[in-house]
């Protein structure tokens with residue numbers, strides 16, 4: 001009996017020690033310096049490829065190239081100014097909220113440019129004390145134009161400005177949003193759409209419809225509520241579905257068969273006709289659908305909101321019973337790479353840890369068992385064809401977004417997809433595995449993160465870093481830069 005009691009006491013004492021050791025290590029793991037180089041903390045992942053040189057910024061790291069030098073030069077064809085500030089915005093529900101807005105509107109102004117244009121946008125911060133930046137989501141801009149505070153620029157403070165330039169090379173649907181405190185600033189309204197139209201834009205009706213939640217209520221913007229249009233029968237219609245929210249949303253189109261003509265700003269070639277199936281658009285993603293206006297009405301809806309976009313007289317019923325499985329969608333397949341210079345395996349997990357500089361304890365998202373800022377950084381060189389294998393063991397979906405590149409979706413759960421398609425935002429569901437390929441043709445240091453932005457703020461962020469590139473910008477509380 002005595003012996004048993006003694007043993008129990010020893011076990012209890014060991015458990016306490018183990019808990020203390022765990023807490024100390026977890027706290028230490030998640031400590032974030034007040035000012036740090038985001039490319040300097042984590043281990044380097046070479047993806048099983050050739051060794052590479054990694055340069056840190058600052059003195060002694062001056063060789064190589066700085067992201068600050070990777071800018072677009074040349075005279076703009078088109079210019080915009082976007083003023084970020086507090087705004088009282090009337091929501092579709094009739095409620096008005098204190099939001100953050102570009103030019104006083106949520107979403108901000110829709111920017112329409114023509115393919116090939118050199119676009120210049122000047123961001124002015126009127127009164128956002130936390131600072132702002134603009135990221136061109138889905139546009140593969142030069143790295144120094146990417147708008148990530150603490151990585152490619154300093155956040156723009158009140159009264160300051162920053163001028164972005166990029167060439168609109170690929171026609172398609174994109175969006176822009178603040179990448180300073182993005183989880184908070186995007187939710188409150190600092191986003192808008194960007195449409196790059198082909199030089200010979202076919203006539204017809206061409207609309208962006210953005211999904212975004214305010215206070216947990218999903219709205220279809222820009223108008224919210226019910227929107228009616230009356231295109232004549234026979235009119236070509238293109239609806240550009242943009243998910244500016246933190247979770248996937250399912251759109252349904254009633255009244256007309258349609259084609260998925262583009263995903264994430266990349267056209268599909270000869271896509272098949274879809275009848276009465278819904279489309280699940282990942283957070284951050286854009287799906288363009290096209291059809292010819294019939295004599296009867298057509299209605300666009302999304303699960304979880306009463307908002308509707310109706311074309312023609314009256315409304316059509318929307319059937320939400322079947323979802324399109326993109327892995328089996330038929331279109332002309334692009335060429336698919338079969339050998340890879342590197343393969344990065346990214347296992348998404350979750351664990352308990354400290355965050356916010358070690359002051360909060362809670363659930364954190366991990367990559368290969370590591371939590372931010374100690375995530376493994378993907379190292380690449382120019383001119384490679386590389387592969388990422390996403391494996392999700394976290395129990396939660398993660399819409400993974402890669403900056404500056406498009407990823408070709410190759411396989412789902414080990415099975416090759418019917419028609420590989422290009423994405424910049426890919427939903428990786430719980431238990432799923434996705435294989436994607438990308439070409440390293442845009443040098444710089446690029447974010448790869450979950451676009452459920454609160455997840456990114458809780459650690460689901462890493463970087464793709466090209467050999468020899470360094471950043472002079474810093475993150476951390478003392479830097480004023482907090483990209484997530």
Ligand code: C2O
Nearest residue numbers: 135137284401447
């Ligand atoms: Cu749409 Cu890193 O963001």
Ligand code: CU
Nearest residue numbers: 398450452455
């Ligand atoms: Cu996530």
